[in-house]
Amino acid sequence: MSELRTAPEHPYQDPQLPVEQRVADLVSRLSLEDKAGLLFHTIALMVDPSTDLEVMGMPSLESMIRDRRMTHFNLVGSPGAGREFAAWTNSVQRIASRTGWGIPITFSTDPRHSFSDNPAAAMAAGPFSQWPETLGLAAIGSEELVQQFADIARKEYLAAGIRLALHPQIDLATEPRWSRIVGTFGEDADLTSRLGAAYIRGFQGDMLGADSVSTMTKHFPGGGPQKDGEDPHFPYGREQVYPGDGFAYHLRPFLAAIEAGTSQMMPYYGMPVGTEYEEVGFGFNKSVITGLLRQELGFDGIVCTDWSIVTDSSVQGELIEARAWGVEHLAPIDRLEKVLHAGADQLGGEHCTELLIELVHSGRVSEDRIDVSVARLLREKLTLGLFDDPYVDEDQAEIVIGNEEFRSAGRVAQRASVTVLKNAVPTDASNATRPILPLASGLRVYAEGVAATAVATRGEVAANPEEADVAIIRLQAPFEPRTGGVAPYFRAGSLEFTEHDVSRLRELAERIPVIVDVYLDRPALLAPVAELAAALIVDYGASDDAVLDVLFGAAAPEGRLPFDIPRSQEAVAAQRPDVPFDTADPLFRFGDGLDLPSAPDGEGGS
Template sequence: MTEQVPLSSRVKQIIEVDGLKFRDLDGDGELTPFEDWRLTPAERAADLASRMSPDEKLGLMVITSRPMGISQHNKEFTSHEGVLDEQYLPIKLDPHTSAGIPFEGTTQMISELNIRHFILREEPTGSRIATWINTMNEVAEDSRWGIPVIVAANSKNEAGAFKMGGTPEDQPFTEWPGTLGLAATDSLEVIESFAAHSRAEWRASGLRKGYMYMADVFTDPRWFRGQGTLGEDPEFVSKAIGALVRGFQGEDGLEADGVALTTKHFPGGGPRENGTDPHYAEGSFNIYPTPGSLEDYHLPPFQAALDAGTSSIMPYYSIPSKEKSSTPQGRLTDFEQVGFAFNGEVLRLLRAMGHRGYINSDSGVLSKMAWGVEDLSTPERVGRAVMAGTDMFADTNDVASVREAYVKGHFTSERLDGAAALLLEELFALGLFENPYVDPDEADRVVQNAEARAAAEDAHLKSVVLAKNHDGTLPLTAESLAGKRVYVELFATGLTVKELDALRRRLAQAHPGISFTTDYHDADVAILLLRPFIGSYFEFVGIGDLGIDDHSHVDIEKVRDIRTHVDTMVVGLNTLFPWLLDGIEPLADGLLMGFETDYGIMVEAILGGFSPTGKLPITFPIDAAAIAVDEDGRCASPNDVPGFAKEQHMQGRPYVYVDADGNRYQLGHGLTYGG
């Protein structure tokens, strides 16, 4: 006997057929195949696509950032009691969107442009997210076919994850360590827990599509986005990506209570040219100087994501450099000199690897990051990308250019129908045609619930890596600190006195038996927490210098002065990059590393609250010479090879950092207090 699936409807009627209930989304009083939840998502998508007009299908092919009504200061430009932003902008300028095009209000986007895919950039409460998405779905339900809205977001559950904008009223989801921190736990169980708890928060809030996670293998240590990866080990990244896809989407494919993932950035953003990034022109090439590196290091995690059934794949902006690569690279032979979203050879490889979902471009490929096709008009770029295999364009509402590309024959009706069917299939698989609404009150109960916070804290604990412990300095226990004064300092960009004071109060309250001081001249022991930071997301600021000093926002002279005044100094380093350690490690009796790990937990490890068990997910270079770039732009170590394997390609030159105690800071290194 067929079991009834849950239905929710605010506009369209519910009809009964064969003792079962269905939403009458086309309003004809009959059960149309696309309304029949007993059919497969692919069957329903094919039926609906065959009924839609070209304009209705074209609207599916863009996904745009859409401010919420709560972000609109002039409430006259909102609707539905302030929930939807309806302001019309004649020209919208944005880091990602096409310049010089109108930006319509929410209702117009849904009802007239037939847009159904949106990106959330704000960080409001779960109930506000739920109310906003519910309201957009109510508008969408009133359309000819009742096609629901789906809202995507970048990853929201890691501390330090990239966010655009932000307000004092933000309420993040439960914050786990950064993705490098998840990798540092060396535990698939932690990653599975992360996925399960995070999925619940997303699902309760109505967020059903995630632009995550990065399957890129971190091979050039200066790449700004490397901090968002799962490290440099292709084997571990593959296992972790598979676990994340299954954890968010479902064990056996995309489920009705799942969150659809867009795995990025195919075929891997790691092989950067000396750390530069294709968000700007100077970094527009992927380079593969090492024979076989693409197949050996960069493709395996994407294969794992495909095997797990990831709903969509996002190609990166880059052009595969023929000039600076050893070619062919496995199955890539032509090295077509255009960005991956326009690159038929690369996207055909993706399909050959087994991808049957849709291909979602990265943001801005029609405007700012149209590498290799800069001379084409926007509609011509659309056509080039669609005919190469791209199905959706990210962070743009430029339906007009997509329509012009279609009308002028830059892409075919067959490709339009194929893209529309794939995009609809995801909506059907997620159950949004049956049950698009969520309970806002439930969202607030689920987001940052106690169980999720406890699991996240456990991950923070397990992400701490003990890199150096000279002469058994650590842990600093109450007994070993008896009669001594302890100074705690935090070096970080944007740090306020209030934040540092809050951390010091937290530690003093947790450890009343320890004598803390705010004057290092009066201290015996110093605990220094460092969060060096370099680089920029959108602009080229030169080839990154991984040294830890003033340029990376650490007052190195103060660090050195502190060392001269204390008997013991312990450093807790926030590891966003494989930093050059030769300016810091020799000063430290103990060195711990975290990866956007909670500062208080780092100190708890230092004070013996637990014994660190984390393992390095990346390898640290021995010195600046190991990553130096010559006058021809060639790096001393190969950009496309993980740190643990670089020495195999460096003709006997060393790459791995070795500390004063002889510890090699290579992938997998990590001490414990027991040995």
């Protein structure tokens, strides 16, 4: 949406000139304070931009723009539906247009199109169309579907004013306890490489341009091989280990991402242990960022660190120490210097512009070094067309974001991603010859974890198991609750179901056939559930309606497991965290999944 614009006063404002000429002109005009602001990319809560955020240890968004000259913000939350979202981003662009040289804002976001709700990694869909998690796209395994999803997400982001996706996450899920697996394409490097490249093409197109959303691919050089499966958001998970010499395996999806043209790359928090690389977090790691990524692999795009690796932060008033793994002993200004010398262009989750200015004034970092990153960052803004028109059409946003066509496509993908792992012939039914799935419509159904209103459209809701023909139970994959900071949002630790859950299933299975659906955000130990259930399915983010459509034969499941399912906790502990398919005698294997027979005449879902 073009607002009133005057004729270009300076070359950088002239869309007829080559991008490189415009970049050079603007870099020559910027003060050190302007340049410093470009090198920081932090969180913006979608509230009134003048709101004081000191409770989070942050100034207001407006002051970060005007006083610190910051122009890259990671959006958290939502002000409402499509129109409200667009109106908010437009209002912030107006603040930027009246500040300094009028550098427009690049708004970014973590994934917003699925079911996760973790402020440190992903957000629930809200006004956007809702799809299965990335694992669910991997379960379907179609490059065409992934590109369709990314293209739809691109259109919704564009309408909202979001021009940078802080994804895809192309780490490999070789350590089944790791809490970030839900955002990956699973365990296989070939599948992840194919789907990750399709994802990037869907967001960016064949070339980055005015209709693109830039992608920040993460987490270089692969964040999967975590010691004991812990996550480097936390000090107890800072080490990445390679006992199987699998470093090169984890690098393969990033080679595909570079070939697909990803515009940005994010190194992870973790520090490599026992490799040829320096044992410091990847954001500080010159041997990885400059040596491997820049020189060996030839990546010349933007490198932005993961969030909050230099200064301490605050979550709901609780102090969170900087994730400065391997350099904890350094002062924040020394950490920042190490990041810049490592070759990163931006600091994620930080707003300490004064430290960068001090580094330059003291001569520890040259302004020429800063100009290299400033040029990369401005080049992307210009290539995306933000300098020419940073505003979006609020009427169009209301039409595009979460429209029925996009929501319908998401629902189709949810159904398709469902993976059937067991479908037995009931043993308690006389003359039974066909598996329990698909269910006949009109059955009396006892349900737990499923909305009664969803069940009622397909059968009769039973108040207790004694009145039911079948039970449908939806479970969350197990995890160990953690406390402190953002830890409660990360589903980590043991993969075993509790004895309470197993006993409850056993009690039900002794009365009636039980169908179990598990939300599989990690490779849960499904053996006791598979033994007790008449049918076992898994999903990777699917609504009650999507799951019931599969169970009652109204939709065909297409999902195949994107990783192995270990047989025991002992097998999990014994496998090497960097090696794919290393669990002994898995209960289910990568690629497992059953098709369902057609519903008999007169049966099937609505």
